[in-house]
Amino acid sequence: MKGLLEMAVIAVLGFGLIGLAMLLAIRPVMELLGVIRRIANGDYRPVILTGRSNFLRDASNNLRLIAEMLARQKILLAEEEFSLSMILESMTEGVVITGSDLKIRLVNKAAASMFNLKGVTEGLLLHEVFMSHELLGVAQRAVGTGEVQQGELTFGIPGRGERCHLVVTAAALKAPSMELPDGLLLVLYDVTRLRELEAVRREFVANVTHEFRTPLSVINGYLETLGEKGVSREMQRKSIAIMQRHGERLNRLIDDLLTISRMEERGLRLETAPTDIGRLLREVIQQLEGQIAERGAQVALKMPEVLPHVDVEGYRIEQAFSNLLANALRHGALTGGEITITAIREGPDLAIRFRDNGPGIPLQDQPHLFERFYRVGGDRARQTGGTGLGLSIVKNIVTAHGGRVTLESSPGEGSTFTIFLPVIFLHD
Ligand SMILES: Nc1ncnc2c1ncn2[C@@H]1O[C@H](COP(=O)(O)OP(=O)(O)OP(=O)(O)O)[C@@H](O)[C@H]1O
Numbered sequence: 219m220k221g222l223l224e225m226a227v228i229a230v231l232g233f234g235l236i237g238l239a240m241l242l243a244i245r246p247v248m249e250l251l252g253v254i255r256r257i258a259n260g261d262y263r264p265v266i267l268t269g270r271s272n273f274l275r276d277a278s279n280n281l282r283l284i285a286e287m288l289a290r291q292k293i294l295l296a297e298e299e300f301s302l303s304m305i306l307e308s309m310t311e312g313v314v315i316t317g318s319d320l321k322i323r324l325v326n327k328a329a330a331s332m333f334n335l336k337g338v339t340e341g342l343l344l345h346e347v348f349m350s351h352e353l354l355g356v357a358q359r360a361v362g363t364g365e366v367q368q369g370e371l372t373f374g375i376p377g378r379g380e381r382c383h384l385v386v387t388a389a390a391l392k393a394p395s396m397e398l399p400d401g402l403l404l405v406l407y408d409v410t411r412l413r414e415l416e417a418v419r420r421e422f423v424a425n426v427t428h429e430f431r432t433p434l435s436v437i438n439g440y441l442e443t444l445g446e447k448g449v450s451r452e453m454q455r456k457s458i459a460i461m462q463r464h465g466e467r468l469n470r471l472i473d474d475l476l477t478i479s480r481m482e483e484r485g486l487r488l489e490t491a492p493t494d495i496g497r498l499l500r501e502v503i504q505q506l507e508g509q510i511a512e513r514g515a516q517v518a519l520k521m522p523e524v525l526p527h528v529d530v531e532g533y534r535i536e537q538a539f540s541n542l543l544a545n546a547l548r549h550g551a552l553t554g555g556e557i558t559i560t561a562i563r564e565g566p567d568l569a570i571r572f573r574d575n576g577p578g579i580p581l582q583d584q585p586h587l588f589e590r591f592y593r594v595g596g597d598r599a600r601q602t603g604g605t606g607l608g609l610s611i612v613k614n615i616v617t618a619h620g621g622r623v624t625l626e627s628s629p630g631e632g633s634t635f636t637i638f639l640p641v642i643f644l645h646d
């Protein structure tokens with residue numbers, strides 16, 4: 219009996235010791251498994267294992283290396299992602315990335331602003347967000363052919379009422395190992411300003427051509443007449459006078475165009491000097507005396523005895539004054555024209571006003587009046603003989619001097635054009 223009991227105690231102790239030994243052996247393995255699980259879950263904190271066996275020390279060292287490498291990769295990836303998103307967000311070009319199913323993965327800030335997009339767009343279909351047939355067409359062609367495609371879209375931006383022109387380039391994204399594209403990269407360039415400038419240039423060329431053609435065809439017509447036999451002396455005299463007038467008009471047109479192009483030159487340096495504006499105004503009135511008398515108009519010049527000098531290129535500013543006075547005479551009242559010119563200091567500027575009692579300028583024309591070739595009433599106004607460049611020259615000259623020109627006019631109540639020039643030399 220006693221023997222049996224002893225055997226039982228020995229067996230229990232034996233199993234207990236084996237169990238303990240197994241527990242001691244398993245604990246580091248469990249610890250190892252725990253660390254592997256932690257790394258698998260993306261936690262790359264330093265690996266410290268307490269096991270002492272060679273196998274465990276080896277495994278622990280390797281795991282530590284793996285964890286450190288993964289941690290470094292994670293930082294690198296985050297940095298790359300950060301720079302990529304910084305680049306995408308600071309680009310002026312719009313960037314849209316989609317899957318090959320054209321579901322949106324990314325829209326950068328510029329693209330969102332071009333289309334006035336608000337809210338989440340990721341996961342939606344390209345055409346649901348951008349609602350442009352052209353854009354969808356370019357995208358589909360790129361995915362279908364696997365080649366870079368380009369197109370141009372013109373659309374009105376919802377809620378902004380502006381028309382926008384975009385050039386879109388679409389490139390399929392395909393890893394070298396893959397046969398079919400995995401996604402699509404769309405780059406959008408805003409070419410609105412460029413297209414507007416092209417339109418202005420086209421219009422300018424058309425206008426110049428038209429303005430040149432009229433006097434040239436008149437001159438050619440009279441030259442033909444003069445070439446015929448038996449033209450009377452009276453007819454010859456009349457033809458030459460008309461050709462001369464149109465020749466002068468061509469000359470004026472060329473002068474005006476040269477003035478505009480010179481004033482629009484970048485970095486144009488004016489040869490300025492402190493100038494007495496009162497003297498310039500008196501000279502301009504004198505120069506136009508013939509036209510004033512012809513029109514039977516009254517021109518009054520009102521200004522204080524002492525005016526601050528301004529730093530200007532006298533010859534140019536005189537041209538601006540002359541254009542405004544000529545306009546008041548030509549487009550002002552047909553009879554009983556009263557023109558008042560005033561010069562007065564207003565804050566940091568010298569304000570020079572040309573007021574007439576003419577028909578005034580319709581409200582709808584006022585915003586365009588300083589544009590090149592713009593004339594109220596379009597072609598009908600051509601009978602006044604002007605080229606429509608006068609006010610655009612005034613604006614160019616005044617702007618080049620750091621000043622501005624404004625217009626106040628109510629139809630039927632005359633017009634007031636004011637040139638503001640910054641005062642530099644003060645007399646007070
Ligand atoms: N004082 C004014 N009163 C009424 N309309 C004016 C006045 N000044 C200008 N306008 C209108 O503005 C248009 C543009 O003027 P602008 O001086 O640019 O051209 P223009 O006088 O027709 O030709 P030019 O190139 O010979 O000056 C004129 O055709 C005229 O219709």
Ligand SMILES: [Mg+2]
Nearest residue numbers: 545604608609
């Ligand atoms: Mg004019």
